[in-house]
Structures are given as structure tokens and as C-alpha cells.
Amino acid sequence: MFNPSQNEVRQFFCETYRKHRANEILTPIEAIASDWVLQHPEYADDLTDINTALTADYSVENGRTNPFLHLSMHLSIAEQISIDQPPGIRAAATALTQRLQSEHEAHHRIMECLGEMIWNSQRSGLPPDGAAYIDCIKRKV
Template sequence: MFAPSQLEVRRFFCATYRKWRDGAPLIPMELIAADWIREHPEYHAELADEAAALAAVYSVEEGRSNPFLHLSMHLTISEQHSIDQPHGIRQAVDLLAARRNSLHEAHHAAMDCLGEMIWASQRSGLPPDGHAYLDCVRRKATS
């Protein structure tokens, strides 16, 4: 399993932003990331300054959104959708996108479920519950 460090993730997104902005060729994962970067212009300034990005601390108390976490969650959901893992996530995200009339909004709703699953796993010490995650996305898609 690929488990990049926080700094590697930040470097990846900063480099992808730089290559996308400059019109340089992108590898497949960078193409997906660039699509989500394009959807989030509010992050462009942070992605443009790699040194500051590597040093930045994003705390809930400060109310700062972590662009790297947010973009990573978009990538995660995109990958899950492409391989349909957990099984059924593709259909659930597609239905959610149709109901919200926006893939981007569907991703944001699915992120709530993904974050909930990760938080529950960390809190309980148990593995992430893919079924609970999928059920959460399905509920959002049908409500």
C-alpha cells in the first residue's frame, strides 16, 4: 500500500499545481489531482508557495481548511470510484452526483462520510468500516 508522508503529499500537490499552471505534461495521478486543483482556486496561492505549504499547520481551532487533506480526499474518492472499492461506491457516488447535479458537491458529501469513517476507526482502534462508509454515502444519495 502506498502511504506517503505529510511532506510528500504536500510536495505532490504543489508540484502538480506548478506543472498544471505551467502547462507541463502530467502523469495520470497528477491529471486527476489537477482537475480537483482547478475546482479549488481558493487553494492556488497556498499550492504556489511550496516552502510555506511544507511549514503550514492547519488547526481546527484556527478555522483553517487544510487544502492538502481536502484534495487528498478528492483523490481518494476518485480512485475508489474508478475501481468501485468498496464495492458499490461508484453507483452511490454517481447517484449522489445526479441528485446534487454536481460531481464536486457529491464528493464533498462523500467526504463527510469518509472523514466520519476515519475518525471512528482512529477512535475505536478498529480497521475502517467500509460498509458504514458506503451506507453513509448511500443515505446521502437517497435523502
């Protein structure tokens, strides 16, 4: 399992954004990430200066959305859908996207379910419950 550090995640998104702006060739995962970055222009300042990004505090107490967490969740969901893991996420995400007529909005709803699944897993000490995750997504349809 790939488990990047906070700094590695921030460097990845900043470098992806830099490469996009410089019209450099992106790796396949950078291309997917870049698509999501471009759908969040409000994060441009956060992604432009890597030194600031590495030290920025996105705690709840500061009232700022963590752009790196948000973009990482988009990337995770896109990967889950592409490989249909957990089983059924592709169909559930497709149905939600069709109902909302927006892949982006569907991802945001799926994020709620992903966050809930992770929170429940951390709280219980049990592995993430993929079936409950899919059920949560289906309830959003």
C-alpha cells in the same frame, strides 16, 4: 499501501499545480489531482509557494481549511470510485452525483462519510467499515 508523509503530500500537490501552470505533461494521477485543484481556486496561494506550504499550520485552532487534506480526500474518493472499492461506492457516488447534479458537491458529501469512517476506525481500533461508509453515502442520496 501507499502512505506518504505530510510533506510528500504537500510537495505532490504543489508540484502538480506548478506543472499545470507551466503546461508541462502530467502523470495520470497528477492529471486527476489537477482537475480537483482547478475546482478549488481558493487554494492557489497555498499551492504556489512550496516552502510556505511545507511549514503552514492548518490546525483547527487557526481556523483554516487544510487544502492538502481536502484535495487528498478528493483524490482518494476519485480513486475509490474508479476501482469501485469499497464495493458499491461507484453506484452510490453516481446516484448522489445525479441527485445533486454536481460531482464536486457529491464528493463533498462523500467526504463527510469518509471522515466519519476514518474517525470511527481510529476510535475503535478496528479496520475501516466499508459497508458503513457506503450506507452513509446512500443516506445522502
